[in-house]
Amino acid sequence: MRLTVPAGLDRKEAEVYQRLDPARLPKHIAIIMDGNGRWARRRHLPRIAGHRAGVASVRSTVETASRIGIPALTLYAFSEENWKKRPKSEVDFLMGLLCRYLKAEVPTLNNNNIRLEYIGRQHELPPPVQEKMQWAREATAQNTGMILTLALNYSARSELVDAFRSMVDAAARNGGLNHLKIDEDLVSRHLYTRQLPDPDLVVRTSGEMRLSNFLLWQLAYAEIYVTPTLWPEFRGVHLLEGIAEYQKRERRYGGLTDGNSFQHSSPALKTVRS
Numbered sequence: 001m002r003l004t005v006p007a008g009l010d011r012k013e014a015e016v017y018q019r020l021d022p023a024r025l026p027k028h029i030a031i032i033m034d035g036n037g038r039w040a041r042r043r044h045l046p047r048i049a050g051h052r053a054g055v056a057s058v059r060s061t062v063e064t065a066s067r068i069g070i071p072a073l074t075l076y077a078f079s080e081e082n083w084k085k086r087p088k089s090e091v092d093f094l095m096g097l098l099c100r101y102l103k104a105e106v107p108t109l110n111n112n113n114i115r116l117e118y119i120g121r122q123h124e125l126p127p128p129v130q131e132k133m134q135w136a137r138e139a140t141a142q143n144t145g146m147i148l149t150l151a152l153n154y155s156a157r158s159e160l161v162d163a164f165r166s167m168v169d170a171a172a173r174n175g176g177l178n179h180l181k182i183d184e185d186l187v188s189r190h191l192y193t194r195q196l197p198d199p200d201l202v203v204r205t206s207g208e209m210r211l212s213n214f215l216l217w218q219l220a221y222a223e224i225y226v227t228p229t230l231w232p233e234f235r236g237v238h239l240l241e242g243i244a245e246y247q248k249r250e251r252r253y254g255g256l257t258d259g260n261s262f263q264h265s266s267p268a269l270k271t272v273r274s
């Protein structure tokens with residue numbers, strides 16, 4: 001039986017979508033957008049041309065994810081390390097690009113019922129950028145569809161540090177540190193992503209096999225999909241290909257495969273985390 005294709009998908013996207021099981025779509029997809037610089041270098045262009053071209057990829061990916069009903073999409077746009085280790089001119093360009101993106105994209109986000117959120121140490125960003133971010137968040141706050149989270153000035157280790165500080169502060173306000181009982185659930189509730197489910201799928205473009213300090217806690221059981229496609233060439237159809245690959249995988253969360261399910265009569269069988 002052929003699936004009804006969601007409105008707005010192009011022919012290539014519709015073809016890949018037909019291979020998906022709509023009942024098993026990831027609830028949260030996280031993407032490490034990488035390869036802008038290499039894309040530009042291959043064309044003898046300055047690095048910023050790669051970032052500029054990457055905006056069309058953001059647009060296509062966001063729209064496709066929303067059209068097929070993905071509840072949450074998180075994009076790693078700007079790491080804390082990017083901020084410290086790239087030339088000021090490139091950082092300034094990225095800040096300007098972000099502001100232009102927010103201004104231009106809010107109507108499309110609203111048309112697609114997408115709510116915008118951020119993770120990362122926003123207070124360290126330039127005040128005019130913070131203002132634009134707040135404006136865009138408020139302008140989309142009433143939307144009830146996909147949550148699009150931009151990771152800006154983000155570092156997973158800083159997020160964990162902030163979570164521990166926040167737990168200690170909360171305990172100090174509520175009866176003192178003697179009452180602090182730390183468990184996984186409490187840590188999750190103090191992360192920047194407390195409103196989101198953990199990602200089921202993390203996509204990295206440009207072939208690099210690293211997590212680069214991205215959502216280290218939340219990605220504990222995520223499926224990893226690495227594509228050689230450079231970010232400026234990535235489109236909705238590539239996202240659908242990643243989802244098709246995800247649906248071929250068997251998620252075990254530290255358990256066993258069905259065919260190997262645990263039996264007390266088989267003491268040799270060990271539970272292996274995978």
Ligand code: FPP
Nearest residue numbers: 033034035036037038051054055077098101
């Ligand atoms: C990594 O490529 C990409 C970035 C550091 C920036 C990501 C920004 C965009 C995709 C543009 C706009 C985004 C938004 C949300 C408006 P790289 O420069 O590290 O590439 P390289 O590894 O090939 O040098």
